[in-house]
Amino acid sequence: MSLTVGRGPFAEEPAGRFNLELEPPTGSVLFFDPVPQRIRALFAGETIVDSSRAKLLHETGHLPVYYFPLEDVRTDLLERTDKHTRCPHKGEASYWSLHVGERSAPDAVWGYEDPIEPASFLRDHVAIYWHVPDEWFAEDEQLFGHPRDPYSRIDVYRTSRRVRVSVGGETVADSVRTRALFETGLPTRYYFPPEDVRLDLLEPSPKRTRCAYKGSASYWHVRVGEERHDDLAWAYPDPQHDAEPVRDLIAFFNERVDLDVDGQAQERPRTQWSR
Secondary structure: OOOOOOOOOOOOOOOOOOOOOOOOOOOOOEEEEEOOOOEEEEEOOEEEEEEOOOEEEEEOOEEEEEEEEHHHEOHHHEEEEEEEEEEOOOEEEEEEEEEEOOEEEEEEEEEOOOOOHHHHHHOOEEEEOOOOOOEEEEOOEEEOOOOOOOOOOEEEEEOOOOEEEEEOOEEEEEEOOOEEEEEOOOOOEEEEOHHHEOHHHEEEEEEEEEEOOOEEEEEEEEEEOOEEEEEEEEEEOOOOHHHHHHEOOEEEOHHHOEEEEOOEEOOOOOOOOOO
């Protein structure tokens, strides 16, 4: 997560407090931050952007987005479209479709040619929808999921505190040897050794997600009695380096289970995974 999403300091519901009231002029915090890495994106075998001058736009309620100077984008592969959208915090956006050989991506690129004054730094920059390129790279390392945020941090600690997860009154996991994963702007996630989980209550799910920092996650449903709780647990069987300490351990969504830590019931956090 980051400065502007989850419970980050400039998110809609920050976890902490400032000693002053922040009242952004447009109702949203925008932070345009230089990216130190060379960023590239490939589509249909062509490099469509190659920039050492990329910026990350942090905006309240949104994941960071790469913006690139027009000079670093293959504008010869772009075709202006009639689409326009209006953002109250940035102004009117124009769109371009991307064409490489026989492949096209409609309205794949956008930019604010005449942004409102508080967002004037966006002028002469464009962004590309993350899902459009076939590959993204920072230097020579491939990126997945979304741009990595320099203000996001992941720490994993062993803990001997007793952590218990219950679903519908049934204990599903109970351990004094979990690993607690702390990720910027997100609730603490407790990862259990499989031996401390009621595996008989877990059913494999086809769902897979990709985290920019932790890698690809596999999911399980949890069945208690006649009720199935979909995609309630997950693990990283082949993690990226940030999640290596929790390889093959199982976590549950705090938002949708009853969680006790050392006998103290934990309040369910409110996130995008709440139901």
